[in-house]
Amino acid sequence: MNISNLLGALAGVAALLAYAAYLRQALRGESTPNPASWGIWFLAGIINAFTYFSVVKGNIWQSLFVIAVTVSVGVVLCYALLKGRFSKITGVEKIIFALALCVGLFWQLTTNDRIANLLLQGIYMISYIPTLVALINARARERPTSWLIAMCSYTLATAAVASNFSGDWIAFISPVVNGLVGNGLVLTVIMGKKQNWFST
Numbered sequence: 001m002n003i004s005n006l007l008g009a010l011a012g013v014a015a016l017l018a019y020a021a022y023l024r025q026a027l028r029g030e031s032t033p034n035p036a037s038w039g040i041w042f043l044a045g046i047i048n049a050f051t052y053f054s055v056v057k058g059n060i061w062q063s064l065f066v067i068a069v070t071v072s073v074g075v076v077l078c079y080a081l082l083k084g085r086f087s088k089i090t091g092v093e094k095i096i097f098a099l100a101l102c103v104g105l106f107w108q109l110t111t112n113d114r115i116a117n118l119l120l121q122g123i124y125m126i127s128y129i130p131t132l133v134a135l136i137n138a139r140a141r142e143r144p145t146s147w148l149i150a151m152c153s154y155t156l157a158t159a160a161v162a163s164n165f166s167g168d169w170i171a172f173i174s175p176v177v178n179g180l181v182g183n184g185l186v187l188t189v190i191m192g193k194k195q196n197w198f199s200t
Contacts, residue, residue: 004164005061007156011175012064014153019072022146023079032140033080035093040100040127042077044120045070047104048174051120054113056161056171065157066174093130099123114170124178128185135189147187154179 025031049066056062100123107116134140157175165171 002164004059004160007160007163008059008061008064011153011156011160012068014149014156015065015068016072018146018149018153019069019076021149023076025143025146026076026079030141030143031146032134032142033076034131034134034140035080037093037127037131038073038077038080040097040123041073042070043097043100043104044123044127045073047107047116048120048124048178051107051113051117052171052174055117055168055174057166057168059164062157062160062164062171065153065160069153090130096123096126096130099126118170118173121173121177124174124182128182132185132189135186135193142186142190144187144190147183147190150183151180151187154183 022031026033045066049063049070052066053060053063100120103116103119103123106119107113110116131140131142135142154175157179158172161171161175
């Protein structure tokens, strides 16, 4: 197993650990899943798994983190739906979910994996907004542990692509935008809440 494959495998394992930690936090009432964010992450994750696999030219090792994330998000989503442990959904969040559906429709109609994958990353970024707003407004709460482990997973995934770079920069977009930027923003808000950055 070369270094890229090893890093990809480690990224997948770290992703599973991150979502296991999140589920534990949700079970303890320490995290409040946002329905729009998690619903979008699951829907987008399914599309992302297929399109990213194509972007990395069928490299299953580099795709492991995307697969692990999608399966894990599905588990958390099912738990939250069954237990009713969601924060309240707003009209803006419904619009964001509709946009994710539009990207899925585009992908099905055009079968253009590259463009669909790029569009998805924009949806991913938008999908963090409901979680960030709910945290800032104290409508939800989160602990940093799972988000920090997720950032480690996406760092490993980015390193896996870099160590076996095929010349296609699109392969970096998913782990960097969704993983490092999205999770990094949530972590920043969590830490900011602890430091009272958002108090009026």
